[in-house]
Amino acid sequence: MTNRLVVFDCDGTLVDSQHSICAAMTRAFEEARLSPPDRPAILSVVGLSLPHAMARLLPEAHSDFHDHLAERYKLAFQALRRAEGVQEPLYPGIVDLLVALEESGWLLGVATGKSDRGLDLCLAHHGVRDRFVTLQTADRHPSKPHPSMLLTAMAEAGAAPETTVMIGDTSFDIDMAAAAGVRAIGVGWGYHPPDMLIAAGAHAVAMDSAELRAHIDAA
Template sequence: MTNKLAVFDCDGTLVDSQHSICTAMVRAFDEAKLMPPERPAILSVVGLSLPVAMARLLPEAESDFHDHLAERYKRAFHALRQENAVSEPLYPGIADLVHDLDAAGWLLGVATGKSDRGLNLCLTHHGIVDRFVTLQTADRHPSKPHPSMLQTAMAEAGATPETTVMIGDTSFDIDMGLAAGARTIGVGWGYHAPDDLIAAGAHAVAMDSAELRGHIGAP
């Protein structure tokens, strides 16, 4: 019997980290003596691997400079952690949904543009890290929407595309899920508009955790 697997994006899907992400991005650009992007532009690239995100925010720069900015961002985010200034609250209903899916026999995973360290710290802080059997990050994979993260999650969980659902708040998540052959559910509380998720091909879009529960088929 093939396992049922629900894979979640992290930022904008499980947790609302926009304040910390935007603060770290502004610091990174400030330190490079560049005009920081506006908040909507920053949120539009959340979920991409950092160098790819920087390339979208600063397309006229060379790839080496994108890598340089990505490192500045990592240092800025680490500094926020040192200052106890990182804010990554779970969205309403997510903790209960994760618990109930796990109890119902679903296997759970995460596919995120975060680093291994950042994801582990986030999930551990909320006491849910042990609920997830597969954690895939930008440290070990090409950027979304490449399907590598989701394909590896399915392999580790013993799932198939037909028994897997990818849940995320950006078109990158939907594109990745479709590229891997999985069912895709968008969430309307994150960083891309619901219309963008529908346009990307999401099989459904949930506007709150109760609606998400229904789309997944959770108890």
């Protein structure tokens, strides 16, 4: 029997990390003596791996400089964490949703642009790390929307595309799901607007955790 698998994005889907992401991005650009992007521009690239995000924010720069800015971002985020300035609260209803999905037989996974370390710290902080059977990050995969994260998650969980659902807040998540042949459900509380998610091919967009569970159960 093929397992049923729900794969969640992290930033903008499980947790609201926009304050910390914007703060770290601003510091990274300022330390490189560049004018930082505004908040909408920063949030528009959340979910991409860092070099890809930097390439979108600074398309005229060379790829080596994108890598340099990505490293500055990582250092800035680590400095925020040391100063206890990282804010990544779970969205309302997420823990209850995870519990309910597990109880109804779904396996849970994460596919995120975070690093392994960042994801582990985030999930452990909220006490939900052990609820996930597969964790896929930017450290081991090409950037979204490449399907590598989802393909590996399905292999590790013993799931098939027809029994897997991707949950995300950005068009990158929806595009990744399409590339992997997986059903995609958007969430309307994240960083890309619902109409963008629908245009990218989301089968539905949930506006709260209860609606999201209903869409998952119907998948």
